[in-house]
Amino acid sequence: MVTLSRLRLGATALTLTALVLGTAACGGTTRDNAGSDSGGNQAGGTANPQAPIKEGLKIAFLPKQVNNPYFTTADNGGKEAVTEVKGEFKEVGPSEASASSQVSYINTLSQQGMDVIVTSANDPNAICGALNQAKAAGAKIVTFDSDTKPECRQIFVNQVTAQGIAENQVKLISEQIGGEGEIAILSATANATNQNAWIELMKEELKKPEYSKIKLVTVAYGNDDDQKSFQEMQGLLQAYPNLKGVISPTTVGVAAAARYLSGSQYKGKVKLTGLGTPNQMREYVKDGTVDAFALWNPADLGYLAAYAGAALASGQITGAEGDKFTAGKLGEFTVGKDGVVVLGPPTVFDKSNIDKFNF
Amino acid sequence: MSRTDAGVTERPTGAPPAGAGRPGRGLTERLLAVRELSLLLALGALVLVTTLHNDRFLSSQSVKDLLLGCAILVILAVGQTLVIVTRNVDLSVGSILGLVAFATGELFLAAPGTPWPVALVTGVALGAVCGAVNGGLIAVARVPALVITLGTLYAFRGVDYYWAAGQQINAADMPRSFLRLGNQTLLGVPVLFLVALVVVAVAGFYLRSFRSGRELYAIGSEPTAARLSGIPVGRRVFAVFVASGALAGLAGVLYAARFGTLDAAAGTGLELQVVAAAVVGGVAIFGGSGSVYGAALGAVLLTMIGSSLAVLRIDPFWQQAVVGALILAAIGLDRLLALRMAARLRGRSAHGA
Numbered sequence: 001m002v003t004l005s006r007l008r009l010g011a012t013a014l015t016l017t018a019l020v021l022g023t024a025a026c027g028g029t030t031r032d033n034a035g036s037d038s039g040g041n042q043a044g045g046t047a048n049p050q051a052p053i054k055e056g057l058k059i060a061f062l063p064k065q066v067n068n069p070y071f072t073t074a075d076n077g078g079k080e081a082v083t084e085v086k087g088e089f090k091e092v093g094p095s096e097a098s099a100s101s102q103v104s105y106i107n108t109l110s111q112q113g114m115d116v117i118v119t120s121a122n123d124p125n126a127i128c129g130a131l132n133q134a135k136a137a138g139a140k141i142v143t144f145d146s147d148t149k150p151e152c153r154q155i156f157v158n159q160v161t162a163q164g165i166a167e168n169q170v171k172l173i174s175e176q177i178g179g180e181g182e183i184a185i186l187s188a189t190a191n192a193t194n195q196n197a198w199i200e201l202m203k204e205e206l207k208k209p210e211y212s213k214i215k216l217v218t219v220a221y222g223n224d225d226d227q228k229s230f231q232e233m234q235g236l237l238q239a240y241p242n243l244k245g246v247i248s249p250t251t252v253g254v255a256a257a258a259r260y261l262s263g264s265q266y267k268g269k270v271k272l273t274g275l276g277t278p279n280q281m282r283e284y285v286k287d288g289t290v291d292a293f294a295l296w297n298p299a300d301l302g303y304l305a306a307y308a309g310a311a312l313a314s315g316q317i318t319g320a321e322g323d324k325f326t327a328g329k330l331g332e333f334t335v336g337k338d339g340v341v342v343l344g345p346p347t348v349f350d351k352s353n354i355d356k357f358n359f
Numbered sequence: 360m361s362r363t364d365a366g367v368t369e370r371p372t373g374a375p376p377a378g379a380g381r382p383g384r385g386l387t388e389r390l391l392a393v394r395e396l397s398l399l400l401a402l403g404a405l406v407l408v409t410t411l412h413n414d415r416f417l418s419s420q421s422v423k424d425l426l427l428g429c430a431i432l433v434i435l436a437v438g439q440t441l442v443i444v445t446r447n448v449d450l451s452v453g454s455i456l457g458l459v460a461f462a463t464g465e466l467f468l469a470a471p472g473t474p475w476p477v478a479l480v481t482g483v484a485l486g487a488v489c490g491a492v493n494g495g496l497i498a499v500a501r502v503p504a505l506v507i508t509l510g511t512l513y514a515f516r517g518v519d520y521y522w523a524a525g526q527q528i529n530a531a532d533m534p535r536s537f538l539r540l541g542n543q544t545l546l547g548v549p550v551l552f553l554v555a556l557v558v559v560a561v562a563g564f565y566l567r568s569f570r571s572g573r574e575l576y577a578i579g580s581e582p583t584a585a586r587l588s589g590i591p592v593g594r595r596v597f598a599v600f601v602a603s604g605a606l607a608g609l610a611g612v613l614y615a616a617r618f619g620t621l622d623a624a625a626g627t628g629l630e631l632q633v634v635a636a637a638v639v640g641g642v643a644i645f646g647g648s649g650s651v652y653g654a655a656l657g658a659v660l661l662t663m664i665g666s667s668l669a670v671l672r673i674d675p676f677w678q679q680a681v682v683g684a685l686i687l688a689a690i691g692l693d694r695l696l697a698l699r700m701a702a703r704l705r706g707r708s709a710h711g712a
Contacts (some may be wrong), residue, residue, distance in 0.1 A: 190676055238418075259619045279529045280527060
């Protein structure tokens with residue numbers, strides 16, 4: 001989860017090294033589907049697709065941490081959905097995203113008789129015991145953004161698949177450079193698992209006939225460090241005079257690259273896209289440095305998680321593979337293997353819509 | 360003594376011993392002994408190799424990028440030099456920079472109309488306060504600065520994390536005039552680099568020409584002797600840490616202007632680069648010698664190594680190792696020159712006596 005690490009590792013105060021942050025705190029967000037191998041999804045009872053959504057469901061959101069703009073946006077999306085299904089919305093959470101800080105909140109929610117607990121796990125194992133107790137007490141458990149072990153929850157709402165990111169990024173850069181020319185990738189660290197998985201899939205994607213005129217010349221690594229990303233971006237532009245575009249699928253890299261381009265002679269001539277948050281990219285979209293970039297919409301993520309929880313609590317679905325449910329304005333979703341529901345392709349942000357988002 | 364004799368035979372015959380070292384010595388050799396010049400040579404070689412590989416390396420855009428890229432490290436290296444010269448070290452500069460950078464962003468969030476000079480002064484003041492904490496703790500606890508600043512490295516970063524609480528400050532939150540400071544040029548030279556030049560010039564002049572500046576070297580050479588000779592060691596060391604903190608604060612404000620995206624992790628790990636720049640620049644880690652010019656050149660050299668490696672497309676897995684090897688080479692060269700210089704000085708004084 002290199003891409004959002006900077007967003008959320010903030011509160012992991014006094015953690016000894018950035019390295020620890022880079023690996024530990026980043027475990028969840030862009031979790032690849034490959035990760036969940038054990039198929040222990042105990043689909044108790046049978047699903048009744050015709051069951052109506054119950055009214056008055058008590059649905060609680062427990063993010064990794066409160067006061068984090070990403071989760072605030074996600075929880076507001078959840079609130080919207082809960083209001084739509086005429087439920088009771090509640091948001092609680094720790095101010096610090098440490099492994100065990102969520103346990104006491106889960107216990108409290110369980111005692112309060114919540115019907116659904118929607119949570120983003122700070123640690124895949126630490127909250128399992130508490131979640132299982134809550135489940136025994138009758139609550140349905142939905143995780144979003146960062147999963148627990150599959151046996152500790154019914155549904156995991158995954159923001160995006162690695163394939164979805166690769167397709168989206170290649171499509172964006174292709175549109176911006178007019179379908180032909182040299183491109184490069186500015187990644188995070190050379191051994192970031194999720195980044196490398198995406199890059200491999202992007203390479204596969206580039207083999208498609210419609211991208212045959214695009215040539216990926218190199219992959220540079222900015223180590224999710226502003227200064228290093230700056231230097232790597234400069235190096236790319238000097239080493240490849242014909243470079244037409246750069247993909248930077250990491251929030252730190254794309255912001256640094258945009259900042260560099262905006263103050264250089266390459267502004268507007270070399271295209272840049274990647275995964276970034278609207279707030280950090282707003283300036284560069286408005287000054288014409290960046291045409292469009294992408295990220296999943298956290299509000300939709302929370303919205304979908306709330307609907308999944310309501311569908312579980314109403315008996316429409318049990319979390320078994322193949323269950324279908326409708327999530328309001330987002331349409332119909334199907335539960336995949338291990339109880340995973342995928343939100344869908346990332347949202348693209350450009351001049352026309354960027355001011356509608358605040359995260 | 361054979362060594363003395365060797366020294367004597369090298370000298371032109373008939374020259375008076377006292378002035379012997381001056382006119383006759385091979386010019387290149389004496390130039391090499393000046394640390395700054397050997398650094399300039401290394402810089403030149405690096406530019407040459409990289410430019411031969413890719414002539415865009417000397418384009419105006421690229422030179423501008425290089426100057427911009429080294430400005431912050433140069434400022435930090437100057438502050439670090441003041442500290443190291445007194446036989447101390449300040450490991451907290453990266454954290455101070457991060458804290459001040461975030462504070463600058465917060466200031467603009469809280470009061471969007473703040474003119475940037477106010478932000479600059481506030482940042483420097485906050486940095487100085489952090490430096491005063493370092494200096495005060497060292498004075499009170501009488502513990503080596505290495506230990507104290509290792510502690511404050513985490514403490515300041517912790518405050519930063521607590522304050523930021525996962526929040527990120529973005530370019531859109533800061534005024535355009537402030538951000539422009541980060542990549543504006545004056546006569547083709549980035550403003551940030553000009554600020555760094557002023558800092559180097561002022562600190563260099565102070566260290567060379569002021570009594571208190573010379574006393575810093577005395578403290579670093581032999582603290583006990585310095586104390587006995589009436590130099591207020593405690594006060595000078597405290598002042599040096601305040602200065603280092605203030606410069607880190609200045610660097611923090613400039614960091615905010617340059618990168619535009621701020622969170623609690625800004626400047627993590629920078630302290631080691633700063634110490635490396637000073638050491639590569641010929642500042643003796645055990646105090647008592649070195650100049651801010653050398654440290655500044657060391658910072659330029661380190662930045663340029665980073666940029667060249669990116670241009671030369673060195674495998675990322677090798678980059679850090681290459682940087683390390685170059686640092687060792689620079690220090691090795693320095694040591695070699697220092698030994699030859701020492702041998703010469705010994706020879707001269709023996710002859711004179």
